Amino acid sequence: MSYQGKFRVWRGDDSGGALEDFTVEVNEGEVVLDIIHRLQATQAPDLAVRWNCKAGKCGSCSAEINGRPRLLCMTRMSVFEESETITVTPMRTFPIIRDLVTDVSFNYTKAREVPSFAPPKDLAPGEYRMQQVDVERSQEFRKCIECFLCQNTCHVVRDHEENKEAFSGPRFLMRVAELEMHPLDTADRVDQAQDDHGLGYCNITKCCSEVCPEHIHITDNALIPMKERVADRKYDPIVWLGNKLFRR
Amino acid sequence: MPELERHSFDVLVIGAGGAGLRAAIEAREHGMRTAVLCKSLFGKAHTVMAEGGIAAAMGNVNSSDSWQVHFRDTMRGGKFLNNWRMAELHAQEAPQRVWELETYGALFDRTKDGRISQRNFGGHEYPRLAHVGDRTGLELIRTLQQKIVSLQQEDFKEFGDYEERLRVFQEFTVTDLVKDGDRIAGVFGYWRESGRFVLFEAPAVILATGGIGKSFKVTSNSWEYTGDGHALALRAGASLINMEFIQFHPTGMVWPPSVKGILVTESVRGDGGVLRNSEGKRFMFDYIPEVFKDKYADNEEEGDRWYTDQANNRRPPELLPRDEVARAINSEVKAGRGSPHGGVFLDVSTRLPAEEIRKRLPSMHHQFKELADVDITAQPMEVGPTCHYVMGGVEVDPDTGSSSVAGLYAAGEVSGGMHGSNRLGGNSLSDLLVFGRRAGAGASEYVRALDSRPAVPEETVTEARATALKPFQQEGGENPYTLHMELQQSMNDLVGIIRRQGEMEEALQRLEKLKERAQSLTVEGHQQFNPGWHLALDLRNMLLVSECVAKAALLRTESRGGHTRDDHPSMDAEWRRKLLVCNVDGDRVSVEEKPQIPIRGDLLDLFDRTELEKYLTAEELS
Numbered sequence: 001m002s003y004q005g006k007f008r009v010w011r012g013d014d015s016g017g018a019l020e021d022f023t024v025e026v027n028e029g030e031v032v033l034d035i036i037h038r039l040q041a042t043q044a045p046d047l048a049v050r051w052n053c054k055a056g057k058c059g060s061c062s063a064e065i066n067g068r069p070r071l072l073c074m075t076r077m078s079v080f081e082e083s084e085t086i087t088v089t090p091m092r093t094f095p096i097i098r099d100l101v102t103d104v105s106f107n108y109t110k111a112r113e114v115p116s117f118a119p120p121k122d123l124a125p126g127e128y129r130m131q132q133v134d135v136e137r138s139q140e141f142r143k144c145i146e147c148f149l150c151q152n153t154c155h156v157v158r159d160h161e162e163n164k165e166a167f168s169g170p171r172f173l174m175r176v177a178e179l180e181m182h183p184l185d186t187a188d189r190v191d192q193a194q195d196d197h198g199l200g201y202c203n204i205t206k207c208c209s210e211v212c213p214e215h216i217h218i219t220d221n222a223l224i225p226m227k228e229r230v231a232d233r234k235y236d237p238i239v240w241l242g243n244k245l246f247r248r
Numbered sequence: 249m250p251e252l253e254r255h256s257f258d259v260l261v262i263g264a265g266g267a268g269l270r271a272a273i274e275a276r277e278h279g280m281r282t283a284v285l286c287k288s289l290f291g292k293a294h295t296v297m298a299e300g301g302i303a304a305a306m307g308n309v310n311s312s313d314s315w316q317v318h319f320r321d322t323m324r325g326g327k328f329l330n331n332w333r334m335a336e337l338h339a340q341e342a343p344q345r346v347w348e349l350e351t352y353g354a355l356f357d358r359t360k361d362g363r364i365s366q367r368n369f370g371g372h373e374y375p376r377l378a379h380v381g382d383r384t385g386l387e388l389i390r391t392l393q394q395k396i397v398s399l400q401q402e403d404f405k406e407f408g409d410y411e412e413r414l415r416v417f418q419e420f421t422v423t424d425l426v427k428d429g430d431r432i433a434g435v436f437g438y439w440r441e442s443g444r445f446v447l448f449e450a451p452a453v454i455l456a457t458g459g460i461g462k463s464f465k466v467t468s469n470s471w472e473y474t475g476d477g478h479a480l481a482l483r484a485g486a487s488l489i490n491m492e493f494i495q496f497h498p499t500g501m502v503w504p505p506s507v508k509g510i511l512v513t514e515s516v517r518g519d520g521g522v523l524r525n526s527e528g529k530r531f532m533f534d535y536i537p538e539v540f541k542d543k544y545a546d547n548e549e550e551g552d553r554w555y556t557d558q559a560n561n562r563r564p565p566e567l568l569p570r571d572e573v574a575r576a577i578n579s580e581v582k583a584g585r586g587s588p589h590g591g592v593f594l595d596v597s598t599r600l601p602a603e604e605i606r607k608r609l610p611s612m613h614h615q616f617k618e619l620a621d622v623d624i625t626a627q628p629m630e631v632g633p634t635c636h637y638v639m640g641g642v643e644v645d646p647d648t649g650s651s652s653v654a655g656l657y658a659a660g661e662v663s664g665g666m667h668g669s670n671r672l673g674g675n676s677l678s679d680l681l682v683f684g685r686r687a688g689a690g691a692s693e694y695v696r697a698l699d700s701r702p703a704v705p706e707e708t709v710t711e712a713r714a715t716a717l718k719p720f721q722q723e724g725g726e727n728p729y730t731l732h733m734e735l736q737q738s739m740n741d742l743v744g745i746i747r748r749q750g751e752m753e754e755a756l757q758r759l760e761k762l763k764e765r766a767q768s769l770t771v772e773g774h775q776q777f778n779p780g781w782h783l784a785l786d787l788r789n790m791l792l793v794s795e796c797v798a799k800a801a802l803l804r805t806e807s808r809g810g811h812t813r814d815d816h817p818s819m820d821a822e823w824r825r826k827l828l829v830c831n832v833d834g835d836r837v838s839v840e841e842k843p844q845i846p847i848r849g850d851l852l853d854l855f856d857r858t859e860l861e862k863y864l865t866a867e868e869l870s
């Protein structure tokens with residue numbers, strides 16, 4: 001059941017680093033994070049990795065496994081051949097701190113730039129009424145565990161540092177969509193999406209949706225509908241205004 | 249020595265889970281300059297893992313619900329050892345705290361008439377848990393996180409600085425509380441990333457650090473749960489109560505080994521999942537305790553009918569409080585009627601159509617599929633008990649969250665009293681909001697009333713730094729990972745779900761030895777993001793807290809809630825009147841008995857006398 005697995009793990013810091021080879025025990029049912037932990041406990045006690053719940057709920061242990069953005073805790077060893085060498089590297093889009101840990105502050109900055117939920121003024125707490133079908137659209141986006149794998153994989157910023165200023169990335173464009181589709185939000189989000197968060201940069205290649213560990217349809221359900229709303233608005237603002245005012 | 253980074257705030261909140269974030273919002277709204285410090289990234293605290301829901305008697309699904317009924321259920325769940333005032337405030341204020349989340353942007357699942365939907369859970373008389381599928385904790389933490397961001401946006405508008413009045417320091421670990429004489433003066437800790445030390449000066453500190461599960465081998469808890477807040481409070485001179493009470497959740501995953509302990513939400517049973525042993529028997533019917541006989545169905549037919557007609561049937565025993573179900577599973581496995589990997593079977597596939605299961609229990613479906621190759625819409629799960637929650641914690645004033653140390657507050661899982669000897673599912677998330685808010689207000693009032701701010705004595709800073717650096721200074725000592733594994737094994741085997749005098753005595757001896765060995769831990773590498781070093785520092789806390797658990801458990805010679813003694817199997821009404829209080833002197837834990845505060849008369853009147861007779865002494869009833 002157990003075997004000796006071959007691993008290459010990136011080690012280093014902001015001044016540089018390299019892949020380091022390890023041979024380490026792998027047991028039945030384990031995930032890649034288990035192996036990283038075994039390395040820490042037996043061979044590399046100061047190997048830096050960010051993790052928390054180890055149950056796919058917190059989105060801390062994002063990294064790239066054989067070049068593919070994934071959660072370390074949700075990647076089972078059984079998806080690899082026993083003879084395969086497994087390469088684990090940090091997310092490429094964010095600056096390195098050490099080993100597998102990157103500086104994800106870009107995401108927190110972008111989160112702060114999205115204007116918050118604007119509650120209806122005429123409803124007191126406890127008076128909110130919404131139908132399940134109406135909340136479901138935004139609920140899908142609220143499944144997001146902020147692992148930032150979509151941000152990492154998005155080619156608008158992946159190798160284009162220069163776009164980071166103007167582009168919030170799929171995670172936060174989806175946040176804008178979530179608020180736009182919230183049945184009781186009173187703010188106008190459509191122009192913001194285009195002007196402040198760079199929706200126009202997205203050319204719907206769906207890379208973000210593909211890597212989402214929560215299987216959220218980021219492109220189909222958030223980004224494309226937002227693009228449509230932007231297009232509608234440009235076309236006929238009166239229609240948009242009517243929709244917004246009389247939707248409730 | 250590099251220059252020490254220093255900050256000054258009015259209120260410091262340690263912890264960014266539900267309790268910490270709600271406390272921070274409150275302190276900020278009271279005009280305090282507030283900081284939140286947390287070990288992991290903002291938005292990733294352990295609260296994110298909560299699944300089933302948040303308990304609040306809103307009466308949206310069954311209008312007979314009220315705070316009085318919720319209060320009763322909570323006291324029953326805790327076997328009447330609860331701090332009644334906390335249970336009262338909690339039941340009264342939980343609905344307002346949930347509705348308030350909607351104004352922050354939360355999107356709970358809805359009833360047909362558009363209100364917040366509520367689901368059944370163990371020990372709750374009516375459907376009471378507001379929820380979002382089985383990812384309620386994520387909704388809670390994200391909502392509070394986004395509320396904090398909205399407050400920061402207000403500050404940006406007003407002052408041009410997002411962090412003018414509320415700042416989050418993430419991936420920062422507090423290693424010591426700092427005092428000026430008898431009162432709190434700040435905290436000392438390090439950045440995970442750089443390993444550099446920071447001193448925060450502040451007259452008030454709110455502990456919201458969560459639980460202690462990482463001292464046990466099989467646990468549903470994340471790495472953050474090393475009992476830091478419990479240990480910080482002890483070392484600062486505050487006391488802990490109820491540390492012998494640890495909740496073993498009945499249903500954790502048992503296979504594969506690497507995921508052993510990961511939680512299987514109680515909602516599976518709330519939504520109709522049944523427990524069976526290897527003989528295919530629904531064994532819970534054999535384990536209904538005397539005190540609950542009239543509330544639970546004694547046959548499958550009635551239990552099954554309850555799902556559609558709750559008014560005329562009693563609930564199935566799968567929904568007994570957690571301690572009862574955990575013990576029952578334990579007994580079945582011991583009797584040789586367990587599943588192949590040492591658990592029992594939990595099956596929801598026979599009750600609900602596949603589509604419905606995917607909808608109501610999406611993360612369970614996902615978790616089993618991804619981690620165990622089990623499709624819960626077609627197959628039973630294998631489950632067994634897992635260390636889940638600590639009822640014990642910092643002894644606080646119910647109304648303000650204040651500890652016995654001036655300026656030190658606590659809220660959430662790190663505080664003690666609210667849940668008595670056993671917590672009901674869903675009562676933690678509501679506890680976080682109710683008492684997080686109260687602690688935020690309490691700390692703010694305290695700061696406002698001060699006429700002078702405390703000053704940090706320089707020597708305490710020097711000392712704190714030396715303690716933190718010790719593992720680097722020693723050579724040839726042990727690896728912290730080895731010690732941690734031994735600690736987990738000892739606690740699991742000797743102070744676990746079923747306890748005996750001899751085993752706990754052995755545990756205490758082992759803890760003594762581990763404490764000694766911990767004196768000479770050695771870590772390799774540098775201070776920069778070094779997990780070995782972090783663990784070495786966390787171990788100090790885990791050892792101290794484990795000693796509290798073992799010592800208190802040894803003294804309490806009865807079984808109640810999250811404390812089961814093989815050698816003292818029954819509940820003893822005399823013990824209900826006693827709290828065990830832990831303090832620390834140097835590095836020694838002492839445990840003393842203290843009388844429990846008698847329950848206020850009008851609250852006692854909410855119960856039938858016959859029920860009270862099961863819990864209270866004749867003297868108390870006369």
Ligand SMILES: Cc1cc2nc3c(=O)[nH]c(=O)nc-3n(C[C@H](O)[C@H](O)[C@H](O)COP(=O)(O)OP(=O)(O)OC[C@H]3O[C@@H](n4cnc5c(N)ncnc54)[C@H](O)[C@@H]3O)c2cc1C
Nearest residue numbers: 263264265267287294295300301422458660661674676677
């Ligand atoms: C899998 C699972 C499912 C659950 N489901 C439910 C449920 O459905 N309903 C329910 O009511 N309860 C549930 N619970 C229990 C509930 O989630 C927890 O009790 C609760 O979230 C604890 O919240 P908290 O705010 O006290 O602390 P946490 O959310 O644990 O936060 C602790 C914070 O303190 C920080 N911290 C700790 N030590 C330090 C330090 N030394 N320095 C700096 N920061 C520090 C951490 O980084 C973290 O930010 C569940 C628990 C688990 C494990």
